[in-house]
Amino acid sequence: xxxxxxxxxxxxxxxxxxxxxxxxxxxxxxxxxxxxxxxxxxxxxxxxxxxxxxxxxxxxxxxxxxxxxxxxxxxxxxxxxxxxxxxxxxxxxxxxxxxxxxxxxxxxxxxxxxxxxxxxxxxxxxxxxxxxxxxxxxxxxxxxxxxxxxxxxxxxxxxxxxxxxxxxxxxxxxxxxxxxxxxxxxxxxxxxxxxxxxxxxxxxxxxxxxxxxxxxxxxxxxxxxxxxxxxxxxxxxxxxxxxxxxxxxxxxxxxxxxxxxxxxxxxxxxxxxxxxxxxxxxxxxxxxxxxxxxxxxxxxxxxxxxxxxxxxxxxxxxxxxxxxxxxxxxxxxxxxxxxxxxxx
Numbered sequence: 001x002x003x004x005x006x007x008x009x010x011x012x013x014x015x016x017x018x019x020x021x022x023x024x025x026x027x028x029x030x031x032x033x034x035x036x037x038x039x040x041x042x043x044x045x046x047x048x049x050x051x052x053x054x055x056x057x058x059x060x061x062x063x064x065x066x067x068x069x070x071x072x073x074x075x076x077x078x079x080x081x082x083x084x085x086x087x088x089x090x091x092x093x094x095x096x097x098x099x100x101x102x103x104x105x106x107x108x109x110x111x112x113x114x115x116x117x118x119x120x121x122x123x124x125x126x127x128x129x130x131x132x133x134x135x136x137x138x139x140x141x142x143x144x145x146x147x148x149x150x151x152x153x154x155x156x157x158x159x160x161x162x163x164x165x166x167x168x169x170x171x172x173x174x175x176x177x178x179x180x181x182x183x184x185x186x187x188x189x190x191x192x193x194x195x196x197x198x199x200x201x202x203x204x205x206x207x208x209x210x211x212x213x214x215x216x217x218x219x220x221x222x223x224x225x226x227x228x229x230x231x232x233x234x235x236x237x238x239x240x241x242x243x244x245x246x247x248x249x250x251x252x253x254x255x256x257x258x259x260x261x262x263x264x265x266x267x268x269x270x271x272x273x274x275x276x277x278x279x280x281x282x283x284x285x286x287x288x289x290x291x292x293x294x295x296x297x298x299x300x301x302x303x304x305x306x307x308x309x310x311x312x313x314x315x316x317x318x319x320x321x322x323x324x325x326x327x328x329x330x331x332x333x334x335x336x337x338x339x340x341x342x343x344x
Contacts, residue, residue: 006037016041084109086163088174089202090133091211092140093157095149096121099211100136104170106177108136114211117149134177134184141190152189158182159195159213161202171196 004016004024013025014033026041033039086101086109096118101110107130113119121143122128128136137158144150158178162171175196182192197212205215 001040001042003038003040006033006035006039009033009035013044014041086110087167087170088163089161089212090137090174090178091157091159091213092137093159093211093213093217094141094144094154096140096144096147097211097214098122098140100133102133102174106133106170106174107131108133111136114209114214117144117147121147121149132177133174134181137181138184141185150190153191156185156190156192157195157213157217158192159197159211159216161197161199161212163199165198 002016002018002024004018004022006014007017007023008015010028012028014028016024016026016039018024024041024043026043029041085103087104088102088106089099090102091097091099095115097114098118098121099110099112099114100108101112103109108128109130111122111125111128113122121140124143124147125136125139128139141150141156150156158181160171160174160178162174164170178194182194185192195213195216197216201216201219202212205212208215
């Protein structure tokens with residue numbers, strides 16, 4: 001069987017042009033054909049045109065043949081390029097770490113391993129090129145089991161990245177494929193965690209030589225630890241502030257009470273010590289510094305302010321002096337009277 005483009009449609013035969021440039025005939029297998037249609041066929045015989053038939057191929061048929069051949073070449077190259085273009089990535093992390101690139105129809109067009117276990121799994125896969133991503137993912141999981149890398153109950157991490165993040169339909173379709181993988185894996189008791197990531201995360205991961213899934217997981221774990229440390233730090237600071245507030249208030253009150261008691265006791269002790277001194281029965285503080293004239297005058301001025309005007313103070317002093325004189329006179333008289341009595 002060969003494949004070619006229909007150039008001419010007859011009553012019983014069709015004439016076709018193959019990619020190798022051959023003009024061949026084949027019996028009609030169906031009622032309806034179209035010029036330029038590419039079909040599979042069984043050649044009746046090699047169509048080697050004679051001189052007569054050669055000239056029968058007029059210009060318009062030659063032009064059609066050339067145009068069809070050029071179109072075939074163009075679309076073949078275009079489809080080859082378009083088919084290999086990656087529209088999204090999915091990383092599969094078990095212990096083998098593998099990244100699959102898919103086209104717009106979610107067919108796998110590339111597989112890259114990030115560790116030796118991943119390389120072994122990829123090499124053991126029989127067919128994966130242009131296969132659906134869900135089928136390839138299931139094959140990778142199964143091969144990991146067969147190679148002893150997957151243990152029962154272990155986590156399988158699937159992380160997806162859309163190249164054009166605005167391509168919502170592709171993202172939705174890819175998520176549906178991931179969900180179908182998750183559901184089908186439940187029957188085999190495979191634990192799957194699915195994550196969505198970004199091109200930036202994938203670039204950072206490639207810089208570190210790891211898959212996007214591992215990078216995202218490590219980043220999330222580090223952030224959680226930082227948050228826990230920050231929360232513990234804030235809680236300790238709050239508890240410390242609360243304890244310091246209570247302790248400071250109680251300690252301050254206790255300190256003030258003790259200080260007041262100690263000051264009172266010190267004053268009493270000093271006063272008792274000075275009064276108990278035979279050389280200082282009045283308890284006068286000898287250690288107290290003497291006032292100079294200014295301080296003395298200032299003290300007198302303050303005392304005068306308290307006692308009243310200078311004239312009142314002076315009159316008061318004169319009355320006190322008169323009273324003392326009177327008391328002294330009375331005392332002298334009594335002493336004189338006692339002396340006279342004693343002499344008699």
